[in-house]
Amino acid sequence: MKLRMERIEFIANLIVTTLAEEKLILVDDRNHAIVLTKQLIIDDLLTEDKLDEEVRQILTQHATQIEKERIPYHQMFRAIKDKLIKERGLIL
Numbered sequence: 626m627k628l629r630m631e632r633i634e635f636i637a638n639l640i641v642t643t644l645a646e647e648k649l650i651l652v653d654d655r656n657h658a659i660v661l662t663k664q665l666i667i668d669d670l671l672t673e674d675k676l677d678e679e680v681r682q683i684l685t686q687h688a689t690q691i692e693k694e695r696i697p698y699h700q701m702f703r704a705i706k707d708k709l710i711k712e713r714g715l716i717l
Contacts, residue, residue, distance in 0.1 A: 626670045633670075637663035673717050680705045 628636075634702045644650040652658045683697065683705055684691065689703055710717060 626667070626674060628670060633663055633666050634659075637666060641684075669717070672715065674710060676706060676715070676717075680709065 639658050640662050641652065641655060645652045645655070680702055684701060
């Protein structure tokens with residue numbers, strides 16, 4: 626994951642606290658709301674991690690062609706990732 630657990634907890638707490646203070650959400654159990662928010666963040670980060678791994682596997686399968694055509698790895702990585710995001714309707 627791209628964020629440490631402490632940072633995820635901080636962000637989840639900040640989201641719930643801010644939304645509750647602004648009266649954009651009603652919270653009966655603040656701790657439960659933070660736990661749910663934290664899990665949503667983790668799930669989203671894991672989705673991106675899995676997608677990145679899939680892109681790496683695709684690049685590995687086509688490494689010879691990519692090398693032959695001298696396409697920069699990071700450029701190809703971004704292009705494939707963007708294509709998969711669009712095809713799957715993901716929001717990252």
